[in-house]
Amino acid sequence: xxxxxxxxxxxxxxxxxxxxxxxxxxxxxxxxxxxxxxxxxxxxxxxxxxxxxxxxxxxxxxxxxxxxxxxxxxxxxxxxxxxxxxxxxxxxxxxxxxxxxxxxxxxxxxxxxxxxxxxxxxxxxxxxxxxxxxxxxxxxxxxxxxxxxxxxxxxxxxxxxxxxxxxxxxxxxxxxxxxxxxxxxxxxxxxxxxxxxxxxxxxxxxxxxxxxxxxxxxxxxxxxxxxxxxxxxxxxxxxxxxxxxxxxxxxxxxxxxxxxxxxxxxxxxxxxxxxxxxxxxxxxxxxxxxxxxxxxxxxxxxxxxxxxxxxxxxxxxxxxxxxxxxxxxxxxxxxxxxxxxxxxxxxxxxxxxxxxxxxxxxxxxxxxxxxxxxxxxxxxxxxxxxxxxxxxxxxxxxxxxxxxxxxxxxxxxxxxxxxxxxxxxxxxxxxxxxxxxxxxxxxxxxxxxxxxx
Ligand code: NDP
Numbered sequence: 001x002x003x004x005x006x007x008x009x010x011x012x013x014x015x016x017x018x019x020x021x022x023x024x025x026x027x028x029x030x031x032x033x034x035x036x037x038x039x040x041x042x043x044x045x046x047x048x049x050x051x052x053x054x055x056x057x058x059x060x061x062x063x064x065x066x067x068x069x070x071x072x073x074x075x076x077x078x079x080x081x082x083x084x085x086x087x088x089x090x091x092x093x094x095x096x097x098x099x100x101x102x103x104x105x106x107x108x109x110x111x112x113x114x115x116x117x118x119x120x121x122x123x124x125x126x127x128x129x130x131x132x133x134x135x136x137x138x139x140x141x142x143x144x145x146x147x148x149x150x151x152x153x154x155x156x157x158x159x160x161x162x163x164x165x166x167x168x169x170x171x172x173x174x175x176x177x178x179x180x181x182x183x184x185x186x187x188x189x190x191x192x193x194x195x196x197x198x199x200x201x202x203x204x205x206x207x208x209x210x211x212x213x214x215x216x217x218x219x220x221x222x223x224x225x226x227x228x229x230x231x232x233x234x235x236x237x238x239x240x241x242x243x244x245x246x247x248x249x250x251x252x253x254x255x256x257x258x259x260x261x262x263x264x265x266x267x268x269x270x271x272x273x274x275x276x277x278x279x280x281x282x283x284x285x286x287x288x289x290x291x292x293x294x295x296x297x298x299x300x301x302x303x304x305x306x307x308x309x310x311x312x313x314x315x316x317x318x319x320x321x322x323x324x325x326x327x328x329x330x331x332x333x334x335x336x337x338x339x340x341x342x343x344x345x346x347x348x349x350x351x352x353x354x355x356x357x358x359x360x361x362x363x364x365x366x367x368x369x370x371x372x373x374x375x376x377x378x379x380x381x382x383x384x385x386x387x388x389x390x391x392x393x394x395x396x397x398x399x400x401x402x403x404x405x406x407x408x409x410x411x412x413x414x415x416x417x418x419x420x421x422x423x424x425x426x427x428x429x430x431x432x433x434x435x436x437x438x439x440x441x442x443x444x445x446x447x448x449x450x451x452x453x
Contacts, residue, residue, distance in 0.1 A: 003039035003046075007032040010051050021104030023329060027111050027354060028055060034433040035440055037425040050444045057110060059083040061157055062103065065131060067149040070139055079150050081129035081157055081165070084110040087446035090161050091127030092117055092382060094168030097146075097175065099134040106130055108329070109168070112353055113382070115439030116375040119414050122386040126443075127163055129154070135170045147178035154179075155186045158193050160392070166195040166385050169328065172242060172284075173198060173208065192392030195385035204388035206403035207381075212246025212326070212351065213404065214380015216254060217411040219322060219349040222372050222431075225419065228346065231255035236320035237274070238262045238313065239327030240283045240290055243351045243378065247324050249276045260315050262327060263290045266307075267314040270300035311335045319343040326351030337363040350374035361432070376418050376435040383410045 001009065011032055015025055032051065039045060061081045069075050080103060083091045093113040096105070106128050114126030133146055157163060167176055176196045183193055190202075197203035206213075220230050233256045237244050240263045248258040257273045263283075268274065268290050278296055282288050294302035303314040312335035316323060323345055325332045329352065337360035340348065347370040350356060354374060356364070364371055384407055391398060398406075414435075422434030 003036045006039065006046065007036060007051065010055060014055055018104070018107070021102075021107055023108040023354070024104045024111060026358065027108040030354075030358065030432065031111070031115065031436045031440065034430075034436040037427075037433070038437050038441065044448060045444050048444075048448050050447055053447065054085060054114065054440075054444065055111075057082045057084045057107065058086060059157075060103070060107075061129075061153075063153040065133070065146065065149045065153070067142075067145045069142055077131050077133040077146070079129070079131045079153060080106045081154060081163070082106045082110040082127060083157070083163055084126045084128070085114040085443060085447075086125035087443050087450060088118055089123035089125050090159075091163040092124040092166070092385065093126055093128040094130075094166045094381075095171045095175075095179075096128070096130035096168040097133045097135050097170035098130070099132055101130045101132045105329075109353055112375050114443055115436060116379045117382055118439040118442040119376055119417060119435060120379050120383045120386065120410060121413065121417075121442075122383060124382065124386050127165075128168075129165055130168065130171075133170075135175075140174075143175065144178045147175050148182040151179050151182035151186070155183050155193075158183075160191045160193055160389070164193060164195060164385070164389060166382070167242065169241065172196075192389055195388040197388070202388075202392055204384060204391055204403055205398065205400035206407065207384045207388055208242065209246040209249070210384035210403075210407055211243045211378050211381030212248070213250045214383065214407055214411050215243065215247050215324065215326070215349060215351040215377050216250040217380070217408050218372055218377040218415055219324070219347060220254065221412050221415040222347060222349065222370060223322075225415075226370060230322070233257070233321040233346075234259050234319070235322045235324055236260045236315055236318055237324040237326055237351075238267075238315045238331060238355075239325075239352065240279060241327070243381075244324075244326040245276065245279055245283065247326055247351055248274050248279065251324075252276065256322070258324075259320065260318055261290065261293075262313070262315050264305070265289055266291065266302055266304040267318075268293045268300055268302055269314075269318050270297060272299065312339065316340055321346055323348045324351050325355035327355065328352055329354045330357050332356040332360055334359045334363055336360060337369075340364065341367045341369060345369055347372065350377050353378065365430075370429075371431065373432045373435050375439065376414050376431060379414055380407050380411055383407060
């Protein structure tokens, strides 16, 4: 069996043993397909059954979360923590609270996290968790009671050298605070068991901004390699959450113009540039719909989701030079890719995890659009999470400028590693392949060193 057949056989087995986990299968296929050139050259990974092992989580915890809503009714949700791979350090990866969360979604995110974390060159393994809990429309006390109930089970499985969760969709500073508070109550220990903590109680300056800022730094490094820069470019951004907001903020400071943002109900198009202050007030403070943005800025247009034909997204039909999909998985489709190409887009830089569908990626690359895969471009968040862990362990606090400088350097090093690896394997500039091989090689070599465990 050659390397291609070998990877396909493992993927076939995975599909058989993990039915209905489409997103996980999609992520695994992308990684395994890009490993073929490495497997052809290096036989040790096959000899040590690395693919067979790395595709299986070391541990999967699924639990019931029981909590009481404001009316006194008992509610239940499912909680997950997938501890995927600890070859490089404690499991690290966020928690997602969203009604679409299933085991397949958590496994896709946890699997991606192994390679992303390996790429940062820091000592962190890969994991992910979450719940199908929907925070929308819940009161602050309901959010708190849910987080406490979630931690009632999770606390048994995490620890500052074992597994350190962070935020993701639906889990921000507020939820991290409630989760940490409950952990402290249950264990009587004040330890860095989550990242994204408040600055006053163990958080790091720059963590909140890290994924968005890091994504913009990555885009700049990518453009520079092709003799271009962000300055003066029109950028379309999707999402209006943590990643999107800080992508937009950093784009302004780099001299680019972020012209869009979106939420699950619609897109804002503001040709003169999204006003970050208004966006933060609506999304971070008020937790309201983006429709309000157009009321406050009459020169901006609000395009409701249902007004756009199926199969595509309004954000990507607006002419731009660079696209930053920063909302959720599979949000940029083949319809969108065609619109971006027709409108002369030069780079798609993934801020979200797996936001571009496989056929859209192929189309973009075939038409000469540069592509930054999420596991490299959005690794700034987890990198600064690790810096938060390092500060907690050494009882130090670094300044915002120090963290930001380190983040800039880490994103440069991730870009260079992915780029040089793509060159090494004969497909210069294919950062999907470069990031997957570089991340895999680091985690896999550690697994070989540690024997059959
Ligand atoms: P948030 O919950 O802060 O924000 C998500 C945003 O995306 C919200 O504005 C939400 O809308 C919007 N959204 C969700 N679904 C859709 C959709 N189908 N179409 C348009 N908009 C949508 O999450 P984050 O910003 O933290 O995460 C965004 C992405 O980045 C995810 O893929 C996440 O895994 C990834 N990521 C996050 C990191 C982090 O540090 N936070 C690190 C690395 C990756 P609404 O407001 O209506 O809910």
